[in-house]
Amino acid sequence: MIDSEQSVSSSSRPKVGFVSLGCPKNLVDSEVMMGLLDSAGAQMTNDASEAEILVVNTCSFIDKAKQESVDTILEMAQHKVDGKARRLIVAGCLVERYRDEIRKNIPEVDAVVGTGELEAILAAAGLSKPAPVISEPSPFTILTAAEAAAATATSIEFRAEGDLREQQGRFSRSEWDGAESSALPQYLYDHTTPRLLATGKTSAYIKIAEGCDHPCAFCVIPNLRGKFRSRRFESVVAEAESLVAQGVREIVLIGQDTTCYGEDMGLKDGLAQLLDRLAQIPDLKWLRFLYAYPNKITGKLLETIAKHDKIVKYLDVPLQHAAGPVLKSMKRGANADIFLKTVAKVREAVPGIALRTSFIVGFPGETEEDFETLCNFVRAAKFDWLGVFTYSDEEGSKAFDFGEKVPPRVIEQRRKKLMKLQQGISKKAKQNWVGRELDVLVEGESEETPLLWEGRSEFHAPEIDGTVYINDFGPFEELTPGRFYRCEITEAHDYDVVARIVSEV
Known part of the structure; x- marks a missing residue:
């Protein structure tokens, strides 16, 4: 695991700096690795120049993410020259895909840790033995282990669908220079795993599952x-x-x-059951989940969302496209008419729910007619939030070998057109927010100007949707970040709204 003989003394509680790239799922992995390091005596720091050990948890989803990961690794490597860093560790998806290339081409990297090897971060950092608990404050929130009595068996189970897809070659990594190409990652943390929260004290992610069995032709995540x-x-x-x-x-x-x-544990409507149970936790304000596969949105799930006030009225359903031929080529299935029925079913079951989706434009073979079908669908569906990705040709995906590649210039034109269309839909919808009162989680002073503070409502997922800007504190001289306030929406813009504080919740 460790490629360098260089060691870092654990006797002085070495400082460790983390850079976590990519999605919230990757962030949870970073929090787990930080927790493991903390439990072994390391001290976390937000200052890379002060860190003796630097860890970059990488993303490898699309080309831009891979380039960002490489750039960040090289940036952190410079701290071994100019700073106090003595060890650089690279973790995450880029390691799964390019382990050997990282070792060969970036000699400053001392160790690599794949997505299924999180516990190996201790050996990678030279901290294999837990150290005594030290009372120095951490810049992160320490999540202590829950009562051991709540623990259950931790053996890994898989869905029959996943086993079948493995037999069909869905998870093949035979041509990769990645992490242990013959062995798929199986790691999955639990409630007893040490974890340091990097999201503040008010909001936190919980990863309830790992991996994916879907056959999507554009994706290498499985x-x-x-x-x-x-x-x-x-x-x-x-x-x-x-x-x-x-x-x-x-x-x-x-x-x-x-x-x-x-599903791998034999539960029917498992997510609905889990949401129903979690919604009964006293003092929990908001409960949300991200990434719903369209054909898995059951009546029971919608009934559960509607039933509990604590479950936010927000659903993120990445549809990827709306034209039947493109969805078939993507190995997703369905079409615009089916999706419109799904959208109608969701809105009927949960009135006022905010819907978010994402699409890929420029998938191999996408015609002008296919793209117009997508645009017409967006006009009809009127999503609250919408993201558009340009197709990224990922080696190892099924789509990589498809012909009829769409020219990059055309792909970018389609992205801009679809986002312009959504901008008009969003602007009109946000105008209807003016005059409404909403509970808002205040997150702090705006980075744009100290005259504004920022927050989000239950209709905003962390970091990906618009912003509630606060320009009037109402009865308060100052606000406290991380608290909930009742706000009245006073202005609306394309994606964001402006509000004044009415009271504290």
Whole structure:
């Protein structure tokens, strides 16, 4: 695991700096590795120039993410020359894909840790033995282990669908220079795993599952993360209760496909059951989940969302496209008419729900007619939030070998047109927010100007949707970040709104 003989003394509690790139699922992995290091005596620091050990947890989803990962590794490597760093560790998806190339081409890297090897971060950092607990403050929130009585068996189970897809070659990594190409990642943390929260004290992610079994032709995540596997029901509940006991008010459940939760354990409507149980935790304010596969949105799931005030009225359903031929080529299935029926079913079951989706434009073979079908669908569906990705040709994906590649110039034109279309839809929808009162989680002073503060409502997922700007503190001289306030929306813009404080919740 460790490629350098250079060691870092654990006797002086070495300082470790973390850079976490990519999605919230990757952030949870970083928090787990930080927790493991903390439990072994390391001290976390936000200042890379002061760190003796630097860890870059990488993303490898698309080309831009890979380039950002490489640039960050090289930036951190410079601290071995100009700073105090003596060890540089690279972790995450880029390691799964390019382990040998990283070792060969970036000699400053001392160790690599794949997505299924998180516990190896200790050996990589030279801290294999736990150290005595030290009372120095950490810049992060320490998530302590829940009661051991809540623990259940931790053996990994898989869905029959995943086993079948493995036989069909879905998870093949035979041509990769990645991490242990013959062995898929199987690691999955639980409620007893040490973890340091990097998201503040109010909001936290919980990863309820790992991996993915879907055959999507554009995606290599299953090759990077392995087959779908769920955490034990009681383990998720125990972690959630521990978080709330420490002051967390918003929990965000995440996974590649949270709507498959529990299928590998024989649970029917497992996500609905889990949400129903978590919604009963006292002092929890908001409960949300991200990434719902469209054909897994069951009546029971919608009924559960509608039933509990604590479950936010927000659903993120990455549809990827709306034209039947493109969806078939993507190995997703369905079409615009089916999706419109799904959207109508969701809105009927949960009135006022905010819907978010994402699309890929420029998939191989996408015609002008296909793109117009997508645009017409967006006009009809009127999503609250929408993201557009340009197709990225990923080696190892099925689509990599497809012909009829769309020229990059055309792909970018389509992206801009679709985003312009959504901008008009969003602007009109946000005008309807003016005059409404909403509970808003205030996050702090705006980076744009000290005259504004920022927050988000239940209709905003962390970091990906618009912003509630606060320009009037109402009855308060100052606000406290991390608290909930009742706000009245006074202005609306394309994606963001402006509000004044009415009261504290």
